[in-house]
Amino acid sequence: MKSLLLVAHGSRREASNEEVRQLTAQLGAHAGNRYQSVSCAFLELAEPSIPDGIEACIQEGAEEVIVLPYFLSAGRHVQEDIPREVAAKQQEYPEIPIRLAPYLGSAEGIAELLLGVAE
Amino acid sequence: MKSLLLVAHGSRREASNEEVRQLTAQLGAHAGNRYQSVSCAFLELAEPSIPDGIEACIQEGAEEVIVLPYFLSAGRHVQEDIPREVAAKQQEYPEIPIRLAPYLGSAEGIAELLLGVAE
Numbered sequence: 001m002k003s004l005l006l007v008a009h010g011s012r013r014e015a016s017n018e019e020v021r022q023l024t025a026q027l028g029a030h031a032g033n034r035y036q037s038v039s040c041a042f043l044e045l046a047e048p049s050i051p052d053g054i055e056a057c058i059q060e061g062a063e064e065v066i067v068l069p070y071f072l073s074a075g076r077h078v079q080e081d082i083p084r085e086v087a088a089k090q091q092e093y094p095e096i097p098i099r100l101a102p103y104l105g106s107a108e109g110i111a112e113l114l115l116g117v118a119e
Numbered sequence: 120m121k122s123l124l125l126v127a128h129g130s131r132r133e134a135s136n137e138e139v140r141q142l143t144a145q146l147g148a149h150a151g152n153r154y155q156s157v158s159c160a161f162l163e164l165a166e167p168s169i170p171d172g173i174e175a176c177i178q179e180g181a182e183e184v185i186v187l188p189y190f191l192s193a194g195r196h197v198q199e200d201i202p203r204e205v206a207a208k209q210q211e212y213p214e215i216p217i218r219l220a221p222y223l224g225s226a227e228g229i230a231e232l233l234l235g236v237a238e
Binding site: 004006008011013015016019020023026027029030031034066068070072073074075076101102103104105106107109110111112113114115116117118 | 123125127130132134135138139142145146148149150153185187189191192193194195220221222223224225226228229230231232233234235236237
């Protein structure tokens with residue numbers, strides 16, 4: 001079974017981290033049986049870290065981990081930091097595919113979503 | 120006619136600002152005839168500023184301006200900075216409604232969009 005790990009930047013403002021956790025719960029509710037688990041991790045400033053989040057997925061028996069960056073632009077975090085953390089964990093567990101999904105800002109449906117928000 | 124103004128944070132990394140401009144073009148393409156214009160503005164680090172972006176909408180004849188925050192969490196920028204800039208411009212043009220839409224991260228459809236990205 002696959003595990004989905006939503007990865008956000010993390011904030012000193014705890015309410016922002018809580019927003020991510022609530023979104024993660026929503027994702028889990030919408031995912032049906034597509035994933036064995038849906039959880040979140042943070043690049044910095046909040047817990048769990050990305051390595052710890054991936055580790056938790058693996059420890060609960062994930063046969064594949066999908067890492068989904070909750071970021072709007074392809075900056076250094078998306079292009080370097082997150083891939084580096086994923087690659088390090090992949091090296092530790094070569095038998096379990098850890099796949100990095102596209103970041104949110106690159107989603108094709110984002111224009112339609114924004115138009116809906118603006119209504 | 121209404122004008123839609125997508126407001127992003129702005130980045131020192133010009134490619135991130137360019138991503139916002141490209142998304143704005145996509146929004147325009149998807150919007151059909153819902154808006155007279157679709158443009159973008161930046162809170163900081165890029166041009167145009169939010170006041171300048173709203174001003175441009177008004178100068179091209181907007182009868183209503185919808186300001187849409189391209190932000191993921193309800194931090195200080197979403198809760199204080201953007202509303203303050205909108206309110207100042209609203210005071211300057213009391214006859215033209217300038218409406219602040221919810222920020223992207225609060226969109227109901229975001230969970231479904233993320234699940235699509237993860238596929």
